[in-house]
Amino acid sequence: MGLMNNIHPEKAQPPFRQPCVCPWWLCFTFDNVFRKLLQNPESILKPYIMRGWTVLDIGPGIGYFTIPLAKLVGDTGKVIAADLQQKMLDGIFRRAQRAGVEQRIQLQLSTPDSIGIDETVDFCLAFWMVHEVSDQPSFLVDVSSRLKRDGLLLFVEPRLHVSKDAFNKTLAIAGKAGLSIIDHPRIFLSYSALLKKN
Ligand SMILES: C[S@@+](CC[C@H](N)C(=O)[O-])C[C@H]1O[C@@H](n2cnc3c(N)ncnc32)[C@H](O)[C@@H]1O
Numbered sequence: 001m002g003l004m005n006n007i008h009p010e011k012a013q014p015p016f017r018q019p020c021v022c023p024w025w026l027c028f029t030f031d032n033v034f035r036k037l038l039q040n041p042e043s044i045l046k047p048y049i050m051r052g053w054t055v056l057d058i059g060p061g062i063g064y065f066t067i068p069l070a071k072l073v074g075d076t077g078k079v080i081a082a083d084l085q086q087k088m089l090d091g092i093f094r095r096a097q098r099a100g101v102e103q104r105i106q107l108q109l110s111t112p113d114s115i116g117i118d119e120t121v122d123f124c125l126a127f128w129m130v131h132e133v134s135d136q137p138s139f140l141v142d143v144s145s146r147l148k149r150d151g152l153l154l155f156v157e158p159r160l161h162v163s164k165d166a167f168n169k170t171l172a173i174a175g176k177a178g179l180s181i182i183d184h185p186r187i188f189l190s191y192s193a194l195l196k197k198n
Pocket of ligand 1 (some may be wrong): 032
């Protein structure tokens with residue numbers, strides 16, 4: 001019996017309030033073995049994660065980054081995977097079991113208005129998901145409030161979907177939410193920024 005027991009299957013309703021949330025079946029087009037060649041999750045995440053940390057993977061889909069994060073935080077750390085769609089959380093659960101890291105992962109069914117967690121985290125990953133959020137100012141205030149002081153947010157958006165202008169607008173919103181840019185890591189096919197909680 002691990003952290004997985006936080007799932008509430010009866011709440012598994014699709015998020016109709018959001019106009020363009022990635023459906024679960026579309027995840028298989030970008031979450032596959034070929035992606036690892038272009039976006040290696042360990043190489044992307046390793047510089048920012050320490051063993052024993054609590055990290056938040058917001059909008060994890062079926063867990064492309066969640067399982068590597070669970071390995072990086074080790075058995076004294078924890079990954080909270082928070083998604084709007086129960087099907088995504090179910091996919092992570094199966095993957096985590098196969099990788100033997102399910103005790104380190106807490107699944108959280110979020111709503112468009114709230115991530116739904118009370119605790120604060122050392123690191124948050126928002127990979128290819130913020131463009132799906134309809135109310136970015138309140139979302140980024142929520143993310144910022146979940147970060148510890150000096151906590152990090154790795155924010156990454158897909159170039160094929162999001163313009164540079166839209167990415168910069170989101171960065172300006174993040175600045176108002178108390179997050180400062182400290183780097184722009186190079187990630188294939190993406191705009192990215194590493195931000196720190198002020
Ligand atoms: C394109 S997928 C990206 C999945 C994963 N981060 C990856 O890179 O493989 C976007 C995910 O974000 C989730 N999502 C969108 N808005 C969200 C929100 N406000 N809170 C939590 N999850 C959200 C969607 O349900 C979907 O699973």
